[in-house]
Amino acid sequence: MELYTPDQTDRDILTLLQKDARLTYKELAAMLHLSKSPIQERVKRLERLGFISSVVALIDPNKFENCMISYLQVQLTNHSVNAFRLFQQEVSKLNEVLECYHTTGGFDFMLKVVARNMIAYNDFLINKFGRLDNIGTLNSSLVITQAKRETALPV
Amino acid sequence: MELYTPDQTDRDILTLLQKDARLTYKELAAMLHLSKSPIQERVKRLERLGFISSVVALIDPNKFENCMISYLQVQLTNHSVNAFRLFQQEVSKLNEVLECYHTTGGFDFMLKVVARNMIAYNDFLINKFGRLDNIGTLNSSLVITQAKRETALPV
DNA sequence: GGTTTTTGCAGAATTTAATTCTGTTGATGG
DNA sequence: CCATCAACAGAATTAAATTCTGCAAAAACC
Incomplete structure (x- = not known):
């Protein structure tokens, strides 16, 4: 069922979103030298396939x-x-x-x-x-x- | 320096955002029976005062x-x-x-x-x-x- | 080898949410 | 009694997310 292997771009996205999940697609796109579209598609895919399990607020x-x-x-x-x-x-x-x-x-x-x-x-x-x-x-x-x-x- | 004590509404917000930080102000407002304004003010304050330390994506x-x-x-x-x-x-x-x-x-x-x-x-x-x-x-x-x-x- | 299909990407248009602004109410304090 | 402040509501504005269209390169197929 799960045959998707994240490439380097996916892993860059995951690394960034693990630090700050409020980065916008625009910001991510600028950081990774891409346009908004592929960023959004990748994030949505990573969510859909369960690589990103949730987005949460961390409390001190x-x-x-x-x-x-x-x-x-x-x-x-x-x-x-x-x-x-x-x-x-x-x-x-x-x-x-x-x-x-x-x-x-x-x-x-x-x-x-x-x-x-x-x-x-x-x-x-x-x-x-x-x-x-x-x-x-x-x-x-x-x-x-x-x-x-x-x-x-x-x- | 830190003399703010979150009330029950603040703690309700924190409880919800710990589970899902992508809830919109509108959704939070509906859940807590308030309008968007006080919700946003409270969230921003909780962030500013460090109760919410960050928002992150959780990876499986x-x-x-x-x-x-x-x-x-x-x-x-x-x-x-x-x-x-x-x-x-x-x-x-x-x-x-x-x-x-x-x-x-x-x-x-x-x-x-x-x-x-x-x-x-x-x-x-x-x-x-x-x-x-x-x-x-x-x-x-x-x-x-x-x-x-x-x-x-x-x- | 050429054709079709798929995939990843870019950019514009639309929808939706966040932000900002204005105003109201109620409590607090001089 | 009036001034001040805090919490809230709602409208207006700004910004982001979403959706749509199209393009180009790679992969699959005949």
């Missing part, structure tokens, strides 16, 4: 008090295929979980979790996450500061 | 082969203030590093790293990251699959 968490981030590493007790799938399903329903990765290493999953404060985080761990089946070892790494925030993938 | 990494993600936990050997600052400075210059968090827990930092493949990742670890001063213990968690990807903070 530091502007809001009551916002803490934690990376939570999780080891399951049962490692069957079904157990893995069920865990991912259930954890995806939790609003506090921003990201969920199945990883190699000492733990099975790495979760990015957001909470208002430590009390809310504790409540999440005990009363929401803790109620899931199949949870073994946990390891929380609370974010103190963030030195870099880069959404752009090198495409 | 799965559409590209040759893209692996790793979470790299780092323990420093020297924990002085200057050593911390220097590490964050230097690591922020590395293109492979998407995010860098100073965290609590067994390690000092958690880095999100992107590479084309295992060879490139190894090259990054040995020849780029490994050349930094003050590196103690390392622990790589390679991302196998991603179950959830949520950019929106609950504001």
Whole structure:
């Protein structure tokens, strides 16, 4: 179904739009030495084919008090295929979980979790996450500061 | 300097724009039962004051082969203030590093790293990251699959 | 090899959204 | 009680997105 391979121009567009999605076609065209038409066609194609999954506003968490981030590493007790799938399903329903990765290493999953404060985080761990089946070892790494925030993938 | 506290309408706007930054003022206005003017004024203010830090296109990494993600936990050997600052400075210059968090827990930092493949990742670890001063213990968690990807903070 | 089709590009015309401007209301403060 | 400011609404203007037409080069076909 998916047989389109972005060329260099497409990848240049993606690189620019990852930094600033409010660049106009005119601006993109000027930067890439093309006219508006091919730029728009390429952007629309990249959207239609799912290379661009969405356009979002990034919020600065530091502007809001009551916002803490934690990376939570999780080891399951049962490692069957079904157990893995069920865990991912259930954890995806939790609003506090921003990201969920199945990883190699000492733990099975790495979760990015957001909470208002430590009390809310504790409540999440005990009363929401803790109620899931199949949870073994946990390891929380609370974010103190963030030195870099880069959404752009090198495409 | 920063004495503005977003009200509920502002936070509603942020919630919506975090999901889809291409909503027009007209659409936002309809959703929030206002006219275009106050919506635009609020959005512009949220941008000006830094609550909205940027608007970006999100790319689906799965559409590209040759893209692996790793979470790299780092323990420093020297924990002085200057050593911390220097590490964050230097690591922020590395293109492979998407995010860098100073965290609590067994390690000092958690880095999100992107590479084309295992060879490139190894090259990054040995020849780029490994050349930094003050590196103690390392622990790589390679991302196998991603179950959830949520950019929106609950504001 | 010549013809047709497709693809990428350019530019103009149209539609739509963003921006700017003007005015109103209601709350705040001297 | 009047002046000031903030939030809102709506109209006018400007700018961008979209759509349409056409051209030229590459690819596919006979």
